[in-house]
Amino acid sequence: xxxxxxxxxxxxxxxxxxxxxxxxxxxxxxxxxxxxxxxxxxxxxxxxxxxxxxxxxxxxxxxxxxxxxxxxxxxxxxxxxxxxxxxxxxxxxxxxxxxxxxxxxxxxxxxxxxxxxxxxxxxxxxxxxxxxxxxxxxxxxxxxxxxxxxxxxxxxxxxxxxxxxxxxxxxxxxxxxxxxxxxxxxxxxxxxxxxxxxxxxxxxxxxxxx
Amino acid sequence: xxxxxxxxxxxxxxxxxxxxxxxxxxxxxxxxxxxxxxxxxxxxxxxxxxxxxxxxxxxxxxxxxxxxxxxxxxxxxxxxxxxxxxxxxxxxxxxxxxxxxxxxxxxxxxxxxxxxxxxxxxxxxxxxxxxxxxxxxxxxxxxxxxxxxxxxxxxxxxxxxxxxxxxxxxxxxxxxxxxxxxxxxxxxxxxxxxxxxxxxxxxxxxxxxx
Numbered sequence: 001x002x003x004x005x006x007x008x009x010x011x012x013x014x015x016x017x018x019x020x021x022x023x024x025x026x027x028x029x030x031x032x033x034x035x036x037x038x039x040x041x042x043x044x045x046x047x048x049x050x051x052x053x054x055x056x057x058x059x060x061x062x063x064x065x066x067x068x069x070x071x072x073x074x075x076x077x078x079x080x081x082x083x084x085x086x087x088x089x090x091x092x093x094x095x096x097x098x099x100x101x102x103x104x105x106x107x108x109x110x111x112x113x114x115x116x117x118x119x120x121x122x123x124x125x126x127x128x129x130x131x132x133x134x135x136x137x138x139x140x141x142x143x144x145x146x147x148x149x150x151x152x153x154x155x156x157x158x159x160x161x162x163x164x165x166x167x168x169x170x171x172x173x174x175x176x177x178x179x180x181x182x183x184x185x186x187x188x189x190x191x192x193x194x195x196x197x198x199x200x201x202x203x204x205x206x207x208x209x210x
Numbered sequence: 211x212x213x214x215x216x217x218x219x220x221x222x223x224x225x226x227x228x229x230x231x232x233x234x235x236x237x238x239x240x241x242x243x244x245x246x247x248x249x250x251x252x253x254x255x256x257x258x259x260x261x262x263x264x265x266x267x268x269x270x271x272x273x274x275x276x277x278x279x280x281x282x283x284x285x286x287x288x289x290x291x292x293x294x295x296x297x298x299x300x301x302x303x304x305x306x307x308x309x310x311x312x313x314x315x316x317x318x319x320x321x322x323x324x325x326x327x328x329x330x331x332x333x334x335x336x337x338x339x340x341x342x343x344x345x346x347x348x349x350x351x352x353x354x355x356x357x358x359x360x361x362x363x364x365x366x367x368x369x370x371x372x373x374x375x376x377x378x379x380x381x382x383x384x385x386x387x388x389x390x391x392x393x394x395x396x397x398x399x400x401x402x403x404x405x406x407x408x409x410x411x412x413x414x415x416x417x418x419x420x
Contacts, residue, residue, distance in 0.1 A: 018266050061236065144350075145350065200310075
């Protein structure tokens with residue numbers, strides 16, 4: 001049975017209900033830990049579900065930052081230093097990843113027991129044992145007039161990926177990598193593959209590639 | 211074993227490898243079919259993996275459109291008519307959802323056998339049997355200088371959700387809804403829940419809520 005909500009009903013609903021409901025509407029979201037360091041050398045780690053593909057040539061990634069949220073340190077560090085990392089969350093540490101969203105005065109690495117690692121003189125810290133790690137550099141930011149959301153666009157400077165999940169065609173096997181996905185603000189899932197499908201063409205049957 | 215790719219190695223890699231690799235890097239992505247209709251009354255349906263949360267009060271959603279891609283009709287219809295729908299893909303029709311990306315002259319509803327339905331005089335078509343259906347209205351667009359990607363921001367005017375996946379706190383049970391997620395351009399998954407976790411606070415152990 002379908003249940004309907006008009007915009008007016010949503011605006012008049014209890015704020016916690018509205019927040020959880022609207023945050024769930026887009027479906028499964030990518031989950032990444034963003035690692036940064038401020039100019040005083042203090043590292044920061046925070047979970048983000050609003051990371052998306054902007055382009056492949058050159059490799060670009062986009063992140064949406066809500067205005068005035070707990071993730072403010074991350075955005076400030078990126079604006080001040082230009083560097084950050086994106087790290088897939090593996091199912092072995094998704095609870096620690098969730099805990100990094102708590103409001104700590106110290107580094108979230110220290111607070112949650114996730115290990116920070118540095119590679120190839122890159123300024124920002126990576127998360128040890130993350131199956132996909134990206135070194136990113138700020139390119140531009142845009143602020144959305146509608147509600148002050150900040151869009152950060154960054155270039156992908158380097159990628160480290162667990163080879164057990166990298167196929168020869170370039171695609172990643174997220175199931176093999178143990179990558180976690182998130183729904184809403186606090187619900188975590190791993191994926192169960194249905195299929196990898198062939199390129200769709202009119203009048204041609206799809207093939208299951210994997 | 212971790213495998214490293216520098217930006218230069220990615221830029222020098224074979225274009226198909228680079229496209230599939232970079233498209234996979236953000237992890238699991240939300241999957242929605244966007245339903246539109248042009249001013250001549252011809253409906254259109256196309257899969258999108260770049261739909262995200264912009265705000266809850268008022269409820270706003272964002273979509274990134276790549277420049278010069280096969281999804282051009284969708285963007286043109288939204289700009290011309292201001293209305294569109296977002297529809298979660300259920301596992302029972304993910305192959306048809308993939309097939310809507312083929313280059314058809316006719317409506318993708320007709321071509322793939324997915325049924326279009328109209329509700330409450332809303333201009334754009336919904337996908338029958340989709341477990342989460344959103345009626346959306348264009349608010350603003352921004353073009354990203356960096357590569358011409360177009361960001362569409364829209365208000366959520368109405369939501370229809372299968373009640374078996376709606377919890378009393380407002381969150382959605384995506385596993386119960388049968389919602390599909392996508393990796394890269396062509397690989398489909400359903401989710402297997404790890405847990406819904408309590409709000410994170412310093413010094414407090416997380417509780418598994420579900």
